Amino acid sequence: MAGSDAPAAGRPKEMRDAFAAALVELGQELPRMIVLDADLHTSSKTSAFKAAFPDRFIQVGIAEQDLFGIAAGLALEGFQPVPSTFAVFAARRALDQVAISICYPGLDVTIPGSYVGLPTSRAGASHNCIEDIAVMRALPGMRVADAGDNADLRAIMRTAMATPGPVYFRVTRLTVPDLFGPAHTFTWGRGEVVIEGADVTLFGTGVMTSLCVRAAETLVADGIRAEVVHLGSIKPLDTDLVVASASRTGCAVTAENASILGGLGAAVTEVLAEQAPVPVQRIGVRDRWVDSGGIDDLFTHHGMQPSDIAAAARRAMAHRDGTR
Amino acid sequence: MAGSDAPAAGRPKEMRDAFAAALVELGQELPRMIVLDADLHTSSKTSAFKAAFPDRFIQVGIAEQDLFGIAAGLALEGFQPVPSTFAVFAARRALDQVAISICYPGLDVTIPGSYVGLPTSRAGASHNCIEDIAVMRALPGMRVADAGDNADLRAIMRTAMATPGPVYFRVTRLTVPDLFGPAHTFTWGRGEVVIEGADVTLFGTGVMTSLCVRAAETLVADGIRAEVVHLGSIKPLDTDLVVASASRTGCAVTAENASILGGLGAAVTEVLAEQAPVPVQRIGVRDRWVDSGGIDDLFTHHGMQPSDIAAAARRAMAHRDGTR
């Protein structure tokens, strides 16, 4: 997590490790679950599933179009495939296959996209996906989720495997502080109020929800009580909660570890414009490629730190109050 | 055009024919322009360019990834490539190549996407792109345009070829009534007020601008004076005009021949939420695959007829007036 200074000992594990654990747990329960990989399993950590269920792990080499086509075929035979690769290769390299072989017929395929948002390795722009939320949201019938912490990820995965039809969810490599307890569950189209507040709503998804919490903590010092709402289910969106919270506070910020064009910010403003127009500021990558760098530097560089969220909240409030 | 009953004689030509004519015109002026095709040239009508400049036409067969990679290579050698295929294959099949080989280095490649929006042949969902606006908008630095008529298309193409860096523009197969005169020019980030009005703004792009005009005509009967704004330049968007018009009328409708998720509707609501939150209704494909069918039936089926736009305008006004 950007700027996290929690001690190594009590630290929650990297989200990809939580991903691996949940995969194995689900593999135990679901005999028809098959994990597929395109030469990245020790990065994505699907290697844990391979170790536990070698017969239900399929390696396709460096061929992502084939990866998703094969997954479609397996789904057609009644299996529950989980084709895994970096998000860029699901959302860009094999998008036509994801769209037409999988999504168009509504097949039961669960797609994790790893390496999302700001570069969590130094691989840079080509490997870190900032368009996946916009892209996947645009596919009819595709469900899209971005977990707020490890418990949320596990819950998303459980729900995804129990949901017929295609699902895309993001797996960051960042280590994210715990927000939800182990009893946490995930329901499509349901958001979560993480902190109640009355002055401004901070809508976060993925790792950004934690940064919204930290922003809210700093705003308290100024006497601003921000409501933090986690929108792990990006599509379908919890429109009722979005509208209710934003109507109540009268202004909002959206925060996503992705492009601000077409992603969560769009999902929220689309709905608010239709039902409860209030001032909204968006936090995310502002139409720029994301280069290699240190992760904390990158969050600063792209204006995505808690302080940036807090500043955006103040701008939204000023706009609401007509004082800008 | 859906429901058009103009006589065949005075009818403007299909937009792809205007596309072909503009390609040839530009080919005469720009000796470094090269058109590439992936086995669709008599559909897309790049065949006209092939006939005029056989030496500057490159056929790559049915291989869209290669199409865009080759275009990148040509641009790197100082040429001005125009790789042409159906929009689905630019925005989905070869998206990684478009993103990383072309857009990331900012190469001077102009990408026309044909077969956009509701099926203009009976090819159906797999061939008609409703995600391209959302997808292309999400690529950092990509410019995106959708022409309102043939003159606009020609102007977009002239501007695109004169713009360094990547451009994506849409070419519908519909025959669109003339909106702009032959002297019409196109500037990135500039919208056009087509009809002035004070009660509601109809923001259209592509063929939908014409339908907005027809909607505005029907609204007049109810004493509603709708402003129609054509946003041919979707990215960059004319944020000043969008904000000014919507602030003045106090409510708006967006209309695009594409998915309402992440496209023009998002572009407009993103900006309005940030600068001038007013009620907005979106017209477009509502997260559904678009099946084969008659074109007029399809516009009705998807709620994209002028009457649907007019109804949306009334809803937006009612919302503004607190009477809903």
Place this chain on the structure above:
Amino acid sequence: MIERIGGRLPDAERDRLAAIAYRIRRLSVEMITWGQWGHIGGSFSMAEILAVLYFRHMSVRPEDPAWEGRDRLILSKAHGSPGLYAAMALRGYFPESEIYSYCELGGILEGHTDMTRTPGLEASGGPLGMGLSVAVGRALGLRYKADPRARVFCILGDGECNEGNVWEAAMAAAHYQLDDLIAVVDYNKVMAKGFVHDQMAIEPFADKWRAFGWEVLEVDGHDLDALDDAFHRARWILPHGRPIVVIAHTVKGMGVEAAEFNSKWHTHAPDGATADRMLRELARRYGFPDEGYSRLDDPVAKETFYGGE
């Protein structure tokens, strides 16, 4: 086992299959003319392939299309849907009358294949180059099953083989030794807008498949005996750890002279009168009673928006 006489079909069987191939062509014309859209050339070229597969070599139960033991067929060149729908109608998956709902909003026969609405379709498609991967996935899936004797067929276009996805799938099929996967290439020499050889040559084609680890059979794709022989070998003789491709040399538009090897008829909807002439030519060519377009006198119910190209 399949009855055969010295590598040749019994005459009655050959006649039966020839009549089916003829009917596939007829229904394709009816469908495309009424729907005013569709691909004649690539439907005609695979008429015999479809007849031999659906009516002789594939084990299917049209009345129970999801029967686990069935052989699966994926039409990767999904624009050839009229030919496939014709074969499936004749085989009994749905009433023949459904062909007139081809490309209609709400019909069961979508322009490109949509498996959610057509009983018996084994995949959805449209974009070229994808079907073989789906077939590989199905073949891998079958391996997990108790009785994995079912086979997976996949029909590809020759132009389609320009697509890299085809070669990714080909590599995977060989890697996983999927000898219950049989690809059939409708090698009709023409893609959408010209000859494959001119636009993006694929030769030496058999060498490519061999180099990708496949067993190759090359046949005249309009010769029912040769096709039968190939699928017989694919079933009983060749399987030993390699996927099998039948390269079927065909004529795009086979059956109507004006359409043969003519990319103009790759996708083009004839008007009623033209359809009528085509159907009569087909009857003459294949030795059936003279019969024209069944709906010649009915007004086409839809705009001919997409007249060609």
Place this chain on the structure above:
Amino acid sequence: MIERIGGRLPDAERDRLAAIAYRIRRLSVEMITWGQWGHIGGSFSMAEILAVLYFRHMSVRPEDPAWEGRDRLILSKAHGSPGLYAAMALRGYFPESEIYSYCELGGILEGHTDMTRTPGLEASGGPLGMGLSVAVGRALGLRYKADPRARVFCILGDGECNEGNVWEAAMAAAHYQLDDLIAVVDYNKVMAKGFVHDQMAIEPFADKWRAFGWEVLEVDGHDLDALDDAFHRARWILPHGRPIVVIAHTVKGMGVEAAEFNSKWHTHAPDGATADRMLRELARRYGFPDEGYSRLDDPVAKETFYGGE
């Protein structure tokens, strides 16, 4: 013309190139260790290839990187950037000290290749399988030029050749008879997470290229004489209408025993002490004076967030 003695390099020239290959490996380790990210295995395996190309066979002007007449090289396996950057630094495209800005925000050497910031890079990359198409585009572009004698080289990984895009480009290169296009496959037998043979086999590999219409040369990719001979043939003997591929058999991680054929070192950043040992091993192996990691005593300036995998 290039001086050669009976198919072998003059000893002094061989020594010169060997020293460069050695320096490429050294700088790669320095870069990856300081940047705490990068791909050692695939940088080591192509050290000789890069030395022979940049220092003997390619006509380039580092001081004028955009010189029209230059030979172009595209690194399709763009994760091998440390090796490439090392070669380019040594060749004079930018100061050697720049290697310590590798992967730094604002540096000129991006993790994967970003041509907008590195002088002399001929493409941007990162996703595998794309570079050959760009090379085909460049080669086609050169044909339009007044003096089209420049050649286009493209280095591919072996695992990368699983990608369908490679075969689309291969087909196009043959179709357009691009004999001024030379692909070099760094056939180091290992991809990111295991052996190519295990994960998705590409053999018979030379057959694949031949079936796609290419002229094939197979060499020991660490043998400077063999590489020189191959590029000599590619220039003076083979060109007659077919693109040429040099299949260079190499060892992934070549030079440091622990890294050889070991996918653990596909991408893994050593800590300073490990780097120091690696560099001393390289010196011993290639017969150069003992020399360790130059920044052993400097604290690593950045978080080691991405320690491996």
